Amino acid sequence: MSEDNVTTSTxxxxxxxxxxxHNLRTLLGHLHLHGATSRVRLGEITGLTRSAIADLVAELTERGLATEAGPSQPQPGRGRPPLIVSPRDESAYVLALAVDVDTVRIGRVGLGGTLLRESATQYVPLPERPEEAVTVLSRMIRRETEAAEVSPLAMGVAVPGLVRAGDGVVTRAPNLGWRELALAERLREGTGFAGPVVVGNEARLAALAEHRRGAGRECADLVYVSAGVGVGGGVITRDRLLTGNTGYAxxxxxxxxxxxxxxxHCGGRGCWETEIGTDALLRRAGMVTPGDRNAALAELVSRAHGSESEALETFRGMSHAAAVGLANLINIFDPCRVILGGLLRPTLLYAGDELRGALEELRGLPELPVELCPAELGEQGPMLGAAEAAVSSFLAGME
Amino acid sequence: MSEDNVTTSTxxxxxxxxxxxHNLRTLLGHLHLHGATSRVRLGEITGLTRSAIADLVAELTERGLATEAGPSQPQPGRGRPPLIVSPRDESAYVLALAVDVDTVRIGRVGLGGTLLRESATQYVPLPERPEEAVTVLSRMIRRETEAAEVSPLAMGVAVPGLVRAGDGVVTRAPNLGWRELALAERLREGTGFAGPVVVGNEARLAALAEHRRGAGRECADLVYVSAGVGVGGGVITRDRLLTGNTGYAxxxxxxxxxxxxxxxHCGGRGCWETEIGTDALLRRAGMVTPGDRNAALAELVSRAHGSESEALETFRGMSHAAAVGLANLINIFDPCRVILGGLLRPTLLYAGDELRGALEELRGLPELPVELCPAELGEQGPMLGAAEAAVSSFLAGME
DNA sequence: CCTATTTTGTTTTCACCTATTACAAATCAT
DNA sequence: ATGATTTGTAATAGGTGAAAACAAAATAGG
Incomplete structure (x- = not known):
């Protein structure tokens, strides 16, 4: 079944x-994803001739989006050394934010995906009232943009909550106390930034980041699952993030x-996050919610790292519950890779055999090997994903 | 999050x-999906000018893919009456097959989606050995093609089993006794047909058909679920069928x-099809697998249709188990519509309130109303879907 | 060191596609 | 009948990448 859509995309x-x-976008997109590339190689990839590439690259450099240079290190082989086209980063960058309960990360990410040194992490307990939170965020953004000589190409924001696709409205973010907050619009007002502003769910954006920069590179169909207090996820299909009708997929x-x-707490019973979330893990470990959940978790992980049998057993005990959900997702999506973040990362690392074993038992299709990989980007995932979404949004709106 | 992919599709x-x-494909795709359209309207849709449209349409008519005619009924409004462009069907058609255990449907579907009158349903018990089954199918195809004066644009085959995307290999179809059968290739050999041959899973293809021609029209994100002896499904995302890495999604x-x-039977426990499949329903109804399951089912449905309380109660009893799986799918995919086929159709019709009620309870996001619709195409779904996949495949390979 | 070879960049010419513009045709409103 | 309106047609123009010829810069080999 090699069915493409009938009405081709707009x-x-x-x-x-x-x-x-389109050709400009393709070129710049490739530079962003794969970094510096020779002109000839670009031609091979896009199917364009050298002359066309020359013309297009000239436009990209004129616009300040790319640079050309001779090869940094001597090439092997005979002929004339190629010109290497690189994405610019210092002057062509996006601003990325990751909002969390007690943390706001803000970073500058250049084309090509490099986290520029100007990036910073600031710990700002957000005020309860969403309006004030918007003010705080706007101020952080202005501080970043005013420092720079050029304004960013786009902005991306990761939020732990439900975000409506298209208009960037945060439908609800229980941990932040937000409901129906038109975050994209407010930030545009609060900063006077005219370019694209995209807001997205942190897990979806982390999935995007892992796909492009982390454990999911070169993998067109993947599922990302991250377990914390809640369990979030994101799915990449044919190199694209699944959004669903409203953006809640x-x-x-x-x-x-x-x-x-x-x-x-959602009113249901037996939800996956009651089985493999933070509380479930601590329950299994016999740590009945002490003062600081995070500290308890860190201790548990470090004990497992030190091969203490009780801690290992805790993770092993969780592997079956994790496998049930993962098997479902694998049957539904047929990914070539599943990326595990949050608590599922140590579960994979310290109880990998049990997890894989449980999956084997549960899955209907042992023919198909699915890779289980630990997430690579860790806590930076949401912010890097916000940056990637911002870049995509810039590319989509180019010219 | 309005992220389009970075490297735009190839x-x-x-x-x-x-x-x-591309423009030809867009035009023909629109004609196929939406039927006869005036030239000016085509221009509005595609953004092309009248002269460009004229030129493109001329090529389509020359190739025998479209026809132009004056308006059949007088148009309202003033100016010169427009020329109406229609997809041809009699001379531009695909061949569609739907293979089942005791039935093989074969049909001719014209551009525009009309099931041509030459279409036929033939009941052919397929022989046990896959090789012979291929021979039977090839013969049926040859009979259809030889009768026609022009050969089909493409062929599509729906199979109750796992089909690998891309090469049309049936990995396994337990009910047919097939394993690793290169069906697309064999049919190409057996019929001498040179055009595209696509093979797909019947439920996925039925989902495609419902999307284009049935209960899922004008709905870009939908989930289709059909319960029978097994439970199959298909997902449409952004107007495209989800295939996953191998085609098993x-x-x-x-x-x-x-x-x-x-x-x-898959080795697991508590799979959804053990909860809502044919056997589960008959178990609930107290009909302990008599000789003919289909007859028993038909009786049950007709009793429910006649409002017999016991039969209704059977369907009501199944609604909770159905809702659990549906809630999961809705949370995962965020569709705007869920289409229910097979046994889930009567479940919706005769126990709709219970089903919706159970969903309300289970779902985390009552904000989002999701429509539940009965499938419209019934047993023709897989065949019509095979036709749609064939048309798409023809369009993708055009020129 | 010089030359042949290879690879890449540049320039020119050309074919193709659609936009633009002007005009013709067909219908309705008055 | 006449003008307005909408649609179709034809001719011209602008923009895009392809193709081909040429120039440049390196290596390999003597």
Whole structure:
């Protein structure tokens, strides 16, 4: 079944002008994803001739989006050394924010995906009232942009909550106390920034980041799952992030994996996050919610790292519950890789055999090997994903 | 989050020639999906000018893919009456097959989606050995093609089993006794047909058909679920069928919804199809697998239709188990519509309130109303879907 | 050190596609 | 009948990448 859609997507070209836009986007997109590339290589990839590439690259450099230079190190082989085209980063960058309960990360990410040195992490307990939170965020953004000589190409924000696709409205973010907050619009007002502003769910954006820069490179179909207090996820299909109708696709935490399980705050029973979330893990470990959950978790992980049998057993005990949900996701999505973040990362590292074993048992299709990989980007995932979404948004709106 | 992919898809254009191919595809795709359209309207839709449309339409008519005619009924309004462009069907058609255990449907579907009158349903018990089955299918195809004066644009085949995307290999179809059968290739050999041959899973293809021609029209994100002996499904995202890495995406029958449930033939326990499949329903109804399951089912449905309370109660009893799986799918995919086929259709019709009620309880996001719709195409779904996949494949390979 | 070879960049010419513009045709409103 | 309106047609123009010829810069080999 090699079915492409009948009505081809609208992004692309009908007239010569949009044809050129498309080729420019393709080129810049490749530079962003794969870094410095020779002109000839670009031609091989895009199918364009050298002369066309020359012309297009000239436009990109004129616009300050790319640079050309002779090869930094001597090339092997005979002929004339190629010109290497690189994405610019210092002057062509996006601003990325990752909002969390007690942390706001802000970073400058250049084309090519490099986290520029100006990036910083600031710990700002956000005020309860969303309006004030917006003010705080706007101030942080202004401080970053005013320091720079050029304004960013786009901005991306990761939020732990439900974000409506398209308009960047945070429908609800229980941990932040936000409801129906038009974050993209407010930030645009609060900063006077005219370019694209994208807001997204942190897990979806982390999935995007892992796909492009982390454990999911060169993998067109993957599932990312991160377990924390809640369980979030994101799915990449054919190199694209699954959004669903409203942008909520990927809410896997409330997948019911055990109807006989514990009650969930969502009103249901046996949701996956009641089985493999932070509280479930601590419950298994016999640590009955002490003062600081994070500290308890860190201790548990370090004990497992030190091969203490009780801690290892805790993770092993969680592997079956994790496998049930993962098997479901694998059957549904047929990914070539599953990336595990948050608590599932130590679960994979310290109880990998048990997890894989449970999956083997549960899955209907042992023919297909699916790789289980630990997430590579850790806590930076959401911010890097916000940057990637911002870049994509800039590319989509180019010219 | 309005992120489009960075490296834009490869289907489209880099040079002027492929630009034209793209526009031709767009035009023909629109005609196929939406039927006869005036030239001016086509221009509005595609953004092309009247002269460009004229030129493109001329090529389509020359190739025998479209026809132009004056308006059949007088138009309202003033100016010169427009020329109406229609997809041809009699001379531009695809061949579609739907293979099942005791039935093989074969049909001719014209551009525009009309099931041509030459279409036929033939009941042919397929022989046990796959090789012979291929021979039977090839013969049926040859009979259809030889009768026609022009050969089909493409062929599509729906199979109750796992089909690898890309090469059309049936990995396994337990009910047919097939394993690793290169069906697309064999049919190409057996019929001498040179055009595209696509093979797909029947539920995925039915989902495609419902999307284009049935209960899922004008809905870009939908989930289709059909319960029978097994439970199959298909997902449409952004107007495209989800395939996953290998083509197996959508195997929702073995989603574990009740770890404490019955054993499943797949080796697992509590798979969704052990909860809502044919056997589960008959078990609930107290009909302990009599000779003919289909007859028993038909009786049950007709009793429910006649409002017999016991039959209604059977469907009501199944609604909760159905809702668990549906809630999971809704949380995962955020569709705007869920289409229910097979046994889930009567469940919706006769126990709709219970089903919706159970969903309300289970779902984390009551903000988002999701429509539940009965499938419209019934048993023709897989065949019509095969036709749609064939058309898409023809369009993708045009020129 | 010089030359042949190879690879890459540049320039020119050309073919293709759609936009633009002007004009013709067909219908309705008055 | 006449003008307004909408649609189709034809001719010209602008923009895009391809193709081909040429120039430049390196290596390999004597």
């Amino acid at each position: 992004t692309q070209g009908r007239d010569p002008a949009s044809l050129r836009r 990927g809410e896997i935490g409330h997948m019911v994996t055990n109807p006989a399980g514990h009650a969930c | 289907t489209q254009g880099r040079d002027p020639a492929s630009l034209r191919r 959508g195997e929702i029958g073995h989603m574990v919804t009740n770890p404490a449930g019955h054993a499943c």
